[in-house]
Amino acid sequence: MFARIIELLRHSAIYGLGSIAARIIGVLLLPLYTRYLSPSDYGLIETLVALSAVLTALVAQGMKSAFFRFYFDSAEPERRRLVVRTAFWYVMAASTVVTAAGIALAPQVSWLLFGTHGHGGLVTAAFIGFWAALNYEQLTSLFRVEQRSTAYVAATLANVGITIAATVVLVVVFHKGPLGVLVGNFIGTLIVYAALLTYSRRALGLQFDRRLYRAMNRFGLPLVPSAVALWLTNFSDRFFLIKLTDAHEVGLYSIGVRVASALVLLLTAFRLAWPAFAYSIDDDREAQRTYSFVLTYVVYVCCWIALALGLLAPWIVRLITTRPFYPAQNVVAPLAFGVAAFGAYVVVQIGTGRARQTRSNWLVTGVAAVLNVALNFALIPPYGRMGAAIATVAAYTLLFVGMAWRAQRVFPVSYQWRRVATLGLASVALTVFGKVMDVPLGVALALTASFPLVLLLLGFYLPVERQRLRRLLPILGR
Numbered sequence: 007m008f009a010r011i012i013e014l015l016r017h018s019a020i021y022g023l024g025s026i027a028a029r030i031i032g033v034l035l036l037p038l039y040t041r042y043l044s045p046s047d048y049g050l051i052e053t054l055v056a057l058s059a060v061l062t063a064l065v066a067q068g069m070k071s072a073f074f075r076f077y078f079d080s081a082e083p084e085r086r087r088l089v090v091r092t093a094f095w096y097v098m099a100a101s102t103v104v105t106a107a108g109i110a111l112a113p114q115v116s117w118l119l120f121g122t123h124g125h126g127g128l129v130t131a132a133f134i135g136f137w138a139a140l141n142y143e144q145l146t147s148l149f150r151v152e153q154r155s156t157a158y159v160a161a162t163l164a165n166v167g168i169t170i171a172a173t174v175v176l177v178v179v180f181h182k183g184p185l186g187v188l189v190g191n192f193i194g195t196l197i198v199y200a201a202l203l204t205y206s207r208r209a210l211g212l213q214f215d216r217r218l219y220r221a222m223n224r225f226g227l228p229l230v231p232s233a234v235a236l237w238l239t240n241f242s243d244r245f246f247l248i249k250l251t252d253a254h255e256v257g258l259y260s261i262g263v264r265v266a267s268a269l270v271l272l273l274t275a276f277r278l279a280w281p282a283f284a285y286s287i288d289d290d291r292e293a294q295r296t297y298s299f300v301l302t303y304v305v306y307v308c309c310w311i312a313l314a315l316g317l318l319a320p321w322i323v324r325l326i327t328t329r330p331f332y333p334a335q336n337v338v339a340p341l342a343f344g345v346a347a348f349g350a351y352v353v354v355q356i357g358t359g360r361a362r363q364t365r366s367n368w369l370v371t372g373v374a375a376v377l378n379v380a381l382n383f384a385l386i387p388p389y390g391r392m393g394a395a396i397a398t399v400a401a402y403t404l405l406f407v408g409m410a411w412r413a414q415r416v417f418p419v420s421y422q423w424r425r426v427a428t429l430g431l432a433s434v435a436l437t438v439f440g441k442v443m444d445v446p447l448g449v450a451l452a453l454t455a456s457f458p459l460v461l462l463l464l465g466f467y468l469p470v471e472r473q474r475l476r477r478l479l480p481i482l483g484r
Contacts, residue, residue: 035173036264039187040327042177045257047184052260053119053248054132054188056241061108061136063233065100068226069093070147074281075359076222077151090148091213092222097144101137108133119248127185135192142199145206151282161198168194225364232364235371239378239401243394246382251390259391262337265322269311269345276304277352284356293360294419301353302422302429308346309433310457315342316437317450337395339437344399346433350426351406357413370408374401428466433457 039048073093077086108115112126112133119125142165149158173190176182182189203210247256280300287293315322316339323335358364378401385393410421440453458475461467467475 035170036261036326037328038174038177040261040331042181043183043187044254045261045330046253047257048260049244049248049253049256050120050125050128051184051187052256052263053244053253054128056237056244057115057119058132058136058139059241060234060237061104062140063237064230065104066097066140066144068230068233069096069222070144070226071359071364072222072226073144073147074151074285075225075362076218078282078285087209087211088213088215088218089222090209091211092215092218093147094144094210095214096219097140101140105133105137108136119245120253128188131185131188131192135188135195138192138195138199142195142202145199145202148206148209150279161202164201165194165198168197170194225362231368232371235368235375236405238375239371239398239405242375242379243382243386243398246379246386247391247394250386255390258331258334259337259394261323261327261331261334262319262341262391262395265319265326265334265338266315266341266345268315269308269342269349272307272311273345273349273352276349280352280356281359285360290417294417297353297356297419298421301350302425304353305346305350305426305429308349309343309429310454312339312342312346313433313437313457314454315339317440317445317454318447321447321450334391337391339441340392340395340399343434343437344395344402346430347399347402347406351402351409354406354410354413354419354421357417357419358409361416363416366412367409370412371405373408374405377401377404425466428461428464432460432464432466436460 043051070093073089076089080086109130112129113123115129116125117123119129146158146161149161169191172193173187176186176190180186243259244256247259284293284297287296319335319338323332323338327334355367358367378397381397381400382394385396387393389396413419436453436457440450443449445453462472462475
């Protein structure tokens with residue numbers, strides 16, 4: 007089992023190189039954005055990013071999930087190529103139709119989102135970026151199912167490098183503002199996508215199997231309502247903020263999201279490695295034991311990072327932004343713990359995919375989305391961005407608990423619930439203490455570093471884990 011965990015860590019670490027590079031660059035570009043863009047400009051960008059996310063969920067989420075599941079149904083190279091080609095041409099056709107419609111209706115979409123036709127150029131750029139990202143992701147998914155994590159990272163780093171250069175030139179040199187950010191983001195993706203088309207030409211071809219497509223659609227289509235509900239939980243807060251407050255509040259909230267994305271980068275690396283790894287375990291008993299430990303360790307790391315981000319948020323925001331954006335620090339802690347709950351959800355939901363029982367997933371995600379929408383309506387008018395952050399963490403927590411219950415009914419796993427609860431309670435308690443006491447930087451760092459020791463006092467570690475810790479940290483054995 008530990009060999010399996012090490013394998014997952016290896017692939018996650020390699021994927022993480024690309025994810026970390028992309029997220030770090032995103033954070034490093036914040037000083038650029040906050041000097042050349044106003045909070046309102048940044049709010050416009052983040053609202054269009056949210057629009058792209060819901061379109062992705064509607065157009066390709068079902069096929070994306072089916073691609074990973076059906077690829078591993080057979081070890082025959084011809085069958086796998088057929089799965090690759092069928093998924094590729096579906097994504098290409100569907101994304102092209104949606105993008106063409108979006109460009110044609112750009113002024114109307116601008117009016118719907120922002121109450122003005124004047125942002126049609128931004129909407130057009132967002133739809134082109136949507137097309138580029140969707141097709142790029144489908145090609146890089148081929149690297150993931152083949153567990154060619156190094157090739158995936160090479161493509162990601164090339165994309166990031168070109169994106170940085172294009173964004174800096176457009177925003178700093180040509181002063182294109184929000185349009186420069188959106189265009190800069192998809193230039194790198196389009197260039198690398200063109201290179202990947204050439205590189206993967208042998209795997210691709212003019213082949214589309216209707217019967218296979220229908221089977222993949224039957225598997226993936228029930229996941230679309232679930233994906234849309236997840237989108238509501240992930241991104242609808244931007245739309246509520248821009249309608250119930252203004253673009254300035256969206257901009258501040260989005261800076262908090264960016265800081266919390268330091269945890270997302272780790273989770274992104276894990277999510278890239280997790281489906282192929284989880285489905286590659288043939289024996290159900292081995293899978294159940296492995297899934298149990300994976301949940302515990304994922305929650306451990308996520309809660310520790312969420313604790314650090316929450317306590318250190320004031321200094322992080324001051325370091326990477328300018329004064330108009332400083333108030334964004336107050337939403338970092340709840341958003342970070344929301345991401346931690348989502349990380350736990352990612353682990354437990356794999357059970358429904360393994361059992362091929364995905365049709366009812368939308369009930370769980372739908373309930374979480376309803377809670378999120380209701381709390382946004384109730385909390386944003388009086389509390390602004392903090393209300394949105396509270397709605398997010400509440401919805402993610404319900405999402406995790408509900409999906410754990412659902413997955414256990416179709417693929418039972420003996421998760422270590424006492425240990426998971428200990429992790430959550432300890433990290434939240436330390437964060438609340440630090441925030442209530444308004445501790446200085448040194449104390450915030452000390453509280454963050456104390457997390458593993460607090461868990462030791464609470465009896466969290468198993469005997470084998472304590473032995474490993476003693477070897478790593480001899481002081482624990484004294």
